[in-house]
Amino acid sequence: MKNLKMKAARAGLDLSQQELAEKVGVSRQTINAIEKGDYNPTIKLCRDICVVLGKTLDELFWEEQ
Amino acid sequence: MGRSNAYYWGFGFGLVISAVIIIYAMIKYNSKVRYDERQMIARGWAYKIGFFFMMIEFCVAGFMDVFGNPLFMNADGMILLMFIALLVFVIICVFNDAYMTLTDKPKKSVLSLVCIGFGNFLIGLGNNNPNIKHFISIVDGKIRISSINLLCSLVIVLTLIAYGIKSLLGSRRDDPEEE
Numbered sequence: 666m667k668n669l670k671m672k673a674a675r676a677g678l679d680l681s682q683q684e685l686a687e688k689v690g691v692s693r694q695t696i697n698a699i700e701k702g703d704y705n706p707t708i709k710l711c712r713d714i715c716v717v718l719g720k721t722l723d724e725l726f727w728e729e730q
Numbered sequence: 731m732g733r734s735n736a737y738y739w740g741f742g743f744g745l746v747i748s749a750v751i752i753i754y755a756m757i758k759y760n761s762k763v764r765y766d767e768r769q770m771i772a773r774g775w776a777y778k779i780g781f782f783f784m785m786i787e788f789c790v791a792g793f794m795d796v797f798g799n800p801l802f803m804n805a806d807g808m809i810l811l812m813f814i815a816l817l818v819f820v821i822i823c824v825f826n827d828a829y830m831t832l833t834d835k836p837k838k839s840v841l842s843l844v845c846i847g848f849g850n851f852l853i854g855l856g857n858n859n860p861n862i863k864h865f866i867s868i869v870d871g872k873i874r875i876s877s878i879n880l881l882c883s884l885v886i887v888l889t890l891i892a893y894g895i896k897s898l899l900g901s902r903r904d905d906p907e908e909e
Contacts, residue, residue, distance in 0.1 A: 691766035694827035694900075704768050 666702045671725050674718040675700075689713040764832050772826035780819030787811040800872055807873040810866070813885055820885075824892045827900075840893065847886030854880030 675685050682696045689696075689710065698704035699714075706714070711726050718725065765773060791802035791811060802811055823829040830839055854865065854877040865880045866873065875881055 690832070692769065692827060692832055695766050695768040698768060707767055710767060 666728070668700050668702060668725070671714065671718070672700045674720050674725060678718060680718075685714070685717060688717045765828065766832060769826075769828035769831075772828035773823055776819045776822035776826065776828065779822055780815045783818045784812060784815035787815060801868070802873055804872045804874075806875040809878065810873055810875060810881070813881055817885055817888055820889050821892045824889070824896050827896075829893070840890065843886050843890055847883045847890070850879040850886070851883040853877075854883060 675682070680688075682700070683693045686693045686696045690713070691710065695704065695706075699706050708722075711722055715722055715725055787802075788808075788811065791807065794801055795803045801807060820829065830836060857877045857879060865876045867876070868874065
């Protein structure tokens with residue numbers, strides 16, 4: 666499932682995938698895969714992304730059932 | 731079969747040069763080689779597939795020998811099978827964006843591969859001239875590789891082709907706003 670919340674948060678800060686990738690220390694393809702729902706990141710990477718985007722884990726990664 | 735002194739000198743010289751280059755690269759670049767978590771998982775998976783592919787290749791080669799076809803039952807045949815397994819590992823890594831590290835610059839890495847491939851090709855050409863078309867042949871029912879350098883350059887060419895295909899596919903499939 667696509668992670669549109671993360672994509673929206675990134676776009677809200679006017680960050681490209683490449684810029685976000687550099688800030689959290691991963692490749693652009695990894696950010697792309699997370700946003701497309703092709704890869705489930707570890708909790709550490711989730712936390713790093715949240716710190717950069719200024720959001721909580723719930724706001725970006727919690728899926729309502 | 732006796733080998734000339736020049737053969738052993740060449741072998742020893744190559745071994746020493748290789749060791750020096752590997753030690754230098756380990757000291758200088760080891761701290762810079764870094765993959766992210768997705769790449770590490772992809773590389774681990776590629777390694778596993780490559781390893782089992784090689785085991786299956788060896789089993790098939792063994793069964794072929796049992797049934798009277800010892801095509802791969804010599805050092806050249808085993809080297810060829812190992813190169814094929816290596817190629818499987820590399821192609822899986824390339825198609826999962828896990829071939830280059832985070833610090834690698836794609837153009838620089840591709841250029842390095844081209845240079846290494848071309849260097850191997852030239853050495854292979856020197857070793858093999860004028861029978862370059864037949865550097866892999868079958869002699870007495872067994873594979874014979876007359877130049878490992880040409881095999882290396884072939885593997886590098888196939889790696890570059892895989893990388894090119896991946897780049898073409900990637901540019902079509904990625905999010906357009908990021909291109």
